[in-house]
Amino acid sequence: MPTVIVNNKPVEIGASERLNCIQAAERAGIEIPHYCYHHDLSVVASCRMCLVEMGDKKPDGTIAMQPKLFPGCQTPVKDGTVIVSDSQKVRDAQKATLEYLLLNHPLDCPVCDQAGECGLQDYSYEYGRGYSRLQEPKNIKPDKDYIGDQITLFTDRCIMCTRCVRFTREISGTAEMMVTSRGTHEEIDIFPGEPCNNKLAGNVVDLCPVGALCSKDFLYEQRVWWLNSKNSVCPDCSTGCSIRVDQNKDVLYRLKPRENPQAQGSFMCDEGRFGWKYIHADHRLKLPEQRADGKVVSRDWDAVLPAVRNALQDAMLRAPGKFAVVVSPWATVEEAYLLATYARKLSPTARLVLGPVRTDGEDDLYPKDVHGQPATPTRFTIRAEKCPNRRGVEAVLKQIQGSVIEFNDLLDQVVRGDVETLYVLGGDPAGWISETDAAKLDKLKLLVVQDLLASAASARAHFVLAGGAWAEKDGTFVNHKGLAQAIHRALRGPEEARPDGRILLELAERSGMFNAVSLRKEIATAVPALAGLAVGELGEFGVLVNAPAAAELQPA
């Protein structure tokens, strides 16, 4: 195995791996500071933060060092490569680079959104000199508050790493951003009349290592050190981007993509990034409701849940063959399993229906070429299927029922009078039922709607159960290619809204508290298609649900 020596520490790399110094050092657990380098973008080696000393270890054991410094991002390693990133020479170069970067930087950290997660702050603290020797006035460049609908640019904070420019050229392919002027007067800008409004635009804010590109949505909302983060999965399409949910005091402030090579890579789309606003919407269902003759009888979980249970049991006595449950593809695997098993316990002939699967056009592939057509190789896909967990829900329903009933077929059955009792587990934030379709539900003798937003269906329901949004619950989403990823409860829902898993657990009178890990293990045994869930903890990157691949993909 080829061996690279990083700061006297030998580290083995794969025989056919092509790594640069930064990656090789990372294997050794050593960080080489860098700004312009990003593993998903082309290498420009321009920031000069990652300079290292390099040499070769000869077969006789002697080490021959090169006299000059090398950019770690650009220089590949091979067997016997020696990297030194902590010598005085390297320290001096890092110190000099940071002093240069800060020469014209306004040092306005107290009012900068990036403070606390800023590459300049972190590296200055670790590698910088602590003061500037510049005595002359700094360059002042005008801020550009319209880079895009969601993006603003604080020009003078920019360190010209050009990550944003490369992103729009290489990943989105839309190439709105550019460098204008020359030398120290250089600025990032958009081409006139071409704002950065592509569907992946928000990523340039994440890529910006300093506070130059800021998200208008998050601007001045929170200091980042107040934010608590939980790993989660974007629920806005079946790509299932790994994300981080940042909240403070049960208020969600932003979503950030979390790197996951198995899911989407390093990025996420703006649809997902800004698509969470309904979580704090006024029309969230906040309290459970039991209704009789058009009036609300109770808003107390302790009364409503037993009443639901009783009403369902009564209905089973009346017509056990006319009972159906609808599980939305926004539900987690655990919820689908709890509801389906509960329904089959109530009535072995209960119909298990997959909720409406919302789709929007075709899969949107990036990068785009100059004509706006997808170019190869594809670097990012926004999928047409807008729900996060169709595969997971389908797997559960198919296992229990053998097949899946489509929602439209169910509506027909309701109209024909084949279904009298209906339990709906909703979740589609864009609304999953039209007024016309909802009118068909008037024929039902019992309608229970468990959802997070008020809808035409919840208005007609005899029981409304206020459920939780995806960010408010633990569970599992299975994406388009069968990758099961864990979502985590990052914040509490409004007022009395409860995570759906908890509601279903209590309704089914299962013992204990809702625990996604133990439920996953149970599901893995009951549903062979989801055998991969047997690991319980899905880890940072998730596992593929079909068993053989699952074990090896589980990160060590």
Add this chain to the structure above:
Amino acid sequence: MAEFQPVLLARVGKPDSHLLETYRRDGGYEGFKKALGMAPAEVVATVKDSGLRGRGGAGFPTGLKWTFLPKDHPGPIYLAINADESEPATFNNRILMEEDPHQVLEGIAISCYAIKSKAAYIYLRYEYGRSYRVLQKAIDECYAAGIFGKNIFGSGFDLDVVLHRGAAAYICGEETGLIESLEGKRAWPRIKPPFPAIEGLFRKPTIVNNIETMACVKNILDLGGDWFKSLGVPPDPSNPRDAGSYGPKLYCISGHVNKPGCVELPMGITARQLIDEHGGGVWKGRKAKAVVPGGISMGFLSASELDTPLDFNGPGKVGCLGLGTAAITVIDDETSMVDVLFNCARFFAHESCGQCTPCREGTAWMHKILTRIRMGEGQMRDLDLLTEVAASMGIIPGTTICGLSDGAAWPIKNAIKKFRPEFEEYISTGRKTVKPAESLMAAH
């Protein structure tokens, strides 16, 4: 020594020297015909054996560069001619292009044949309007006469020559910056490797050569490599890496001399000879305080170093970066080195492409410091700061992609080292070249 007869400049100044008709009357394009009768490898060998080193500044052996092309490459292979002559005080390419364009074009044709390239791009400095018109006319003449185009002289060799007007920036003269600019992009130098000979213009193997090099190639084919080797300075036996400085060279003389101009001389002439014998001496009866040996990025020769031979090694021995473009600029003893250095720093701050952090910020910072010194607000520690900043820039310490910042830093380091007492005196006496109100802090 007998009077040297110019070869490269032989036709300059004669009537209609830029026309194809007069050029052919003087035996023009015979060398190209001769080359077409040889195998390409033979032409490469001829140039390689002549010891020709690139005239653009770095002095890389031309024949050796040609052999770096991938063997048996299916093509296309490109020849890019660097006519972006933007080093201050350099104007030898311009004289060649305006006065004897066909000599250059013949060199290009021969080189293309040697490296099996079917297309040559001449990247011409934007500001050279007259060169553009003359060169384009000469190219048109060649197409009309069947010297360029398909199946030239019945040899089966095809050649297209394209004249491209540059993007008016110093960095466009850096070979990979030139290639980027030629591709229609911002002239940000590429990271190397891969070198252009492997992956250059349009990601194809590309050779980048200077205009004067092309003129030399033409004459080597005409007069033979032995003629070329009979001129100049052989390699220094004590330096195994020295490839020698053979051949004639165009020296540009400018600054405080009585007779500025461009002269052709064998390599190895000293700065003093150039000033006294060819430049008419320092003007107004003054003495030279400093001489720039080859474009301001090379540093300065002090008055005591004027006997340095101006070959590829000479300036390096006295602390300069190299011969550069062999454009000497004479600075008389009444001129303040602070002002000279300020001018250098202003130029490089203006011309830094802004890609690499040390160069982008360092050049501008040095300009700001020198501006402040000229305002009478300098401190002694500024000299050390300037030296430190200059030392942290460039491909020699390994902190930048291209050599621009080496060139930007060298005159600073050099001047402060060689003329430190003058800088100290300037600062300690509180002299002011400019009033603060007149000074603009911006580089533009």
